[in-house]
Amino acid sequence: MPNSPSAKKALRKSQKRRLVNRANRSALRTDLKKARVAVEEKPTESADEVKTAMRHLDISAGKGLIHKNKAARLKSRLAKKLNAAVAAN
Template sequence: MPNIKSAIKRVKVTNAKTLKNNINKSILKSTIKKCKQAIATNDASAATILNSTFETIDKSAAKNVLHKNTAARRKSKLAKAYNAANKTK
Protein backbone atom coordinates (compact mmCIF):
# COMPACT_ATOMS: atom_id res chain seq x y z
CA MET A 1 0.00 0.00 0.00
CA PRO A 2 1.47 3.36 -0.97
CA ASN A 3 2.28 5.97 1.65
CA ILE A 4 2.62 9.03 -0.57
CA LYS A 5 -0.58 10.98 -1.22
CA SER A 6 -0.16 11.12 -5.00
CA ALA A 7 0.57 7.39 -5.15
CA ILE A 8 -2.59 6.66 -3.15
CA LYS A 9 -4.60 8.72 -5.65
CA ARG A 10 -2.98 6.93 -8.60
CA VAL A 11 -4.06 3.58 -7.15
CA LYS A 12 -7.66 4.84 -6.80
CA VAL A 13 -7.69 6.29 -10.32
CA THR A 14 -6.14 3.16 -11.81
CA ASN A 15 -8.73 0.95 -10.11
CA ALA A 16 -11.57 3.13 -11.38
CA LYS A 17 -10.22 3.15 -14.94
CA THR A 18 -9.66 -0.62 -14.85
CA LEU A 19 -13.26 -1.15 -13.78
CA LYS A 20 -14.56 1.08 -16.61
CA ASN A 21 -12.34 -0.66 -19.17
CA ASN A 22 -13.50 -4.09 -18.02
CA ILE A 23 -17.14 -3.04 -18.33
CA ASN A 24 -16.53 -1.66 -21.83
CA LYS A 25 -14.65 -4.81 -22.87
CA SER A 26 -17.48 -6.98 -21.58
CA ILE A 27 -20.08 -5.00 -23.53
CA LEU A 28 -17.89 -5.17 -26.63
CA LYS A 29 -17.39 -8.93 -26.38
CA SER A 30 -21.09 -9.60 -25.89
CA THR A 31 -22.12 -7.45 -28.87
CA ILE A 32 -19.54 -9.14 -31.10
CA LYS A 33 -20.81 -12.52 -29.93
CA LYS A 34 -24.43 -11.55 -30.73
CA CYS A 35 -23.35 -10.30 -34.14
CA LYS A 36 -21.50 -13.52 -34.97
CA GLN A 37 -24.52 -15.51 -33.87
CA ALA A 38 -26.87 -13.45 -36.06
CA ILE A 39 -24.55 -13.88 -39.05
CA ALA A 40 -24.23 -17.63 -38.49
CA THR A 41 -28.00 -18.15 -38.30
CA ASN A 42 -28.70 -15.88 -41.31
CA ASP A 43 -30.92 -13.72 -39.12
CA ALA A 44 -32.96 -11.08 -40.96
CA SER A 45 -31.85 -8.38 -38.52
CA ALA A 46 -28.15 -9.22 -38.98
CA ALA A 47 -27.51 -5.96 -40.86
CA THR A 48 -28.83 -3.79 -38.03
CA ILE A 49 -26.96 -5.86 -35.45
CA LEU A 50 -23.81 -5.49 -37.55
CA ASN A 51 -24.22 -1.70 -37.65
CA SER A 52 -24.74 -1.48 -33.89
CA THR A 53 -21.68 -3.69 -33.38
CA PHE A 54 -19.64 -1.36 -35.58
CA GLU A 55 -20.80 1.58 -33.45
CA THR A 56 -19.77 -0.24 -30.27
CA ILE A 57 -16.36 -1.08 -31.73
CA ASP A 58 -15.85 2.54 -32.82
CA LYS A 59 -16.83 3.84 -29.38
CA SER A 60 -14.40 1.42 -27.72
CA ALA A 61 -11.62 2.62 -30.02
CA ALA A 62 -12.47 6.24 -29.23
CA LYS A 63 -12.29 5.50 -25.49
CA ASN A 64 -8.90 3.78 -25.97
CA VAL A 65 -10.29 0.45 -24.82
CA LEU A 66 -9.21 -0.94 -28.20
CA HIS A 67 -6.40 0.19 -30.45
CA LYS A 68 -7.69 1.72 -33.68
CA ASN A 69 -6.05 -0.99 -35.80
CA THR A 70 -7.62 -3.72 -33.66
CA ALA A 71 -11.00 -2.05 -34.07
CA ALA A 72 -10.54 -1.87 -37.84
CA ARG A 73 -9.48 -5.51 -37.99
CA ARG A 74 -12.50 -6.69 -35.99
CA LYS A 75 -14.90 -4.63 -38.11
CA SER A 76 -13.32 -6.00 -41.28
CA LYS A 77 -13.59 -9.57 -40.05
CA LEU A 78 -17.27 -9.17 -39.17
CA ALA A 79 -18.06 -7.47 -42.49
CA LYS A 80 -16.29 -10.25 -44.37
CA ALA A 81 -18.29 -12.91 -42.50
CA TYR A 82 -21.55 -11.02 -43.13
CA ASN A 83 -20.82 -10.66 -46.86
CA ALA A 84 -19.88 -14.33 -47.15
CA ALA A 85 -23.11 -15.37 -45.42
CA ASN A 86 -25.22 -13.15 -47.69
CA LYS A 87 -23.41 -14.33 -50.81
CA THR A 88 -24.59 -17.90 -50.21
CA LYS A 89 -28.27 -16.86 -50.02
Protein backbone atom coordinates in the same frame (compact mmCIF):
# COMPACT_ATOMS: atom_id res chain seq x y z
CA MET B 1 1.16 0.04 -1.04
CA PRO B 2 1.37 3.71 -1.93
CA ASN B 3 2.75 6.10 0.66
CA SER B 4 2.22 9.60 -0.69
CA PRO B 5 -1.25 11.13 -1.04
CA SER B 6 -0.87 11.50 -4.80
CA ALA B 7 0.11 7.85 -5.16
CA LYS B 8 -2.91 6.84 -3.09
CA LYS B 9 -5.18 8.89 -5.32
CA ALA B 10 -3.57 7.43 -8.44
CA LEU B 11 -4.24 3.93 -7.10
CA ARG B 12 -7.91 4.77 -6.44
CA LYS B 13 -8.29 6.21 -9.92
CA SER B 14 -6.62 3.25 -11.61
CA GLN B 15 -8.85 0.80 -9.72
CA LYS B 16 -12.00 2.68 -10.82
CA ARG B 17 -10.78 2.90 -14.43
CA ARG B 18 -10.00 -0.82 -14.38
CA LEU B 19 -13.59 -1.63 -13.44
CA VAL B 20 -14.98 0.67 -16.12
CA ASN B 21 -12.64 -0.70 -18.78
CA ARG B 22 -13.47 -4.26 -17.79
CA ALA B 23 -17.20 -3.63 -18.09
CA ASN B 24 -16.80 -1.89 -21.45
CA ARG B 25 -14.56 -4.64 -22.80
CA SER B 26 -17.07 -7.26 -21.69
CA ALA B 27 -19.92 -5.37 -23.36
CA LEU B 28 -17.87 -5.09 -26.54
CA ARG B 29 -17.20 -8.83 -26.59
CA THR B 30 -20.89 -9.52 -26.02
CA ASP B 31 -21.88 -7.27 -28.93
CA LEU B 32 -19.35 -8.96 -31.20
CA LYS B 33 -20.60 -12.41 -30.24
CA LYS B 34 -24.23 -11.39 -30.82
CA ALA B 35 -23.31 -10.04 -34.25
CA ARG B 36 -21.41 -13.19 -35.22
CA VAL B 37 -24.25 -15.45 -34.10
CA ALA B 38 -26.81 -13.28 -35.91
CA VAL B 39 -24.77 -13.46 -39.12
CA GLU B 40 -24.58 -17.24 -38.91
CA GLU B 41 -28.25 -17.78 -38.08
CA LYS B 42 -30.08 -15.02 -40.01
CA PRO B 43 -27.69 -13.26 -42.39
CA THR B 44 -30.34 -11.11 -44.06
CA GLU B 45 -31.70 -9.74 -40.76
CA SER B 46 -28.40 -9.29 -38.93
CA ALA B 47 -27.44 -5.87 -40.31
CA ASP B 48 -28.58 -4.07 -37.14
CA GLU B 49 -26.51 -6.31 -34.88
CA VAL B 50 -23.45 -5.82 -37.08
CA LYS B 51 -23.98 -2.05 -37.15
CA THR B 52 -24.22 -1.97 -33.34
CA ALA B 53 -21.04 -4.02 -32.98
CA MET B 54 -19.14 -1.81 -35.43
CA ARG B 55 -20.28 1.32 -33.60
CA HIS B 56 -19.15 -0.16 -30.29
CA LEU B 57 -15.77 -1.00 -31.85
CA ASP B 58 -15.34 2.60 -33.04
CA ILE B 59 -16.23 3.98 -29.63
CA SER B 60 -13.86 1.57 -27.86
CA ALA B 61 -11.01 2.44 -30.20
CA GLY B 62 -11.66 6.14 -29.71
CA LYS B 63 -11.48 5.78 -25.94
CA GLY B 64 -8.30 3.72 -26.13
CA LEU B 65 -9.93 0.57 -24.82
CA ILE B 66 -8.62 -1.34 -27.84
CA HIS B 67 -6.13 -0.31 -30.51
CA LYS B 68 -7.57 1.38 -33.59
CA ASN B 69 -6.02 -1.22 -35.90
CA LYS B 70 -7.62 -4.03 -33.90
CA ALA B 71 -10.98 -2.29 -34.20
CA ALA B 72 -10.49 -1.93 -37.96
CA ARG B 73 -9.47 -5.58 -38.27
CA LEU B 74 -12.51 -6.82 -36.32
CA LYS B 75 -14.85 -4.59 -38.33
CA SER B 76 -13.38 -5.86 -41.57
CA ARG B 77 -13.73 -9.49 -40.56
CA LEU B 78 -17.29 -8.95 -39.41
CA ALA B 79 -18.26 -7.21 -42.67
CA LYS B 80 -16.57 -9.95 -44.67
CA LYS B 81 -18.50 -12.62 -42.79
CA LEU B 82 -21.78 -10.74 -43.27
CA ASN B 83 -21.22 -10.22 -46.99
CA ALA B 84 -20.32 -13.86 -47.51
CA ALA B 85 -23.38 -15.04 -45.62
CA VAL B 86 -25.72 -12.71 -47.53
CA ALA B 87 -24.22 -13.78 -50.85
CA ALA B 88 -24.67 -17.45 -49.94
CA ASN B 89 -28.41 -16.96 -49.34
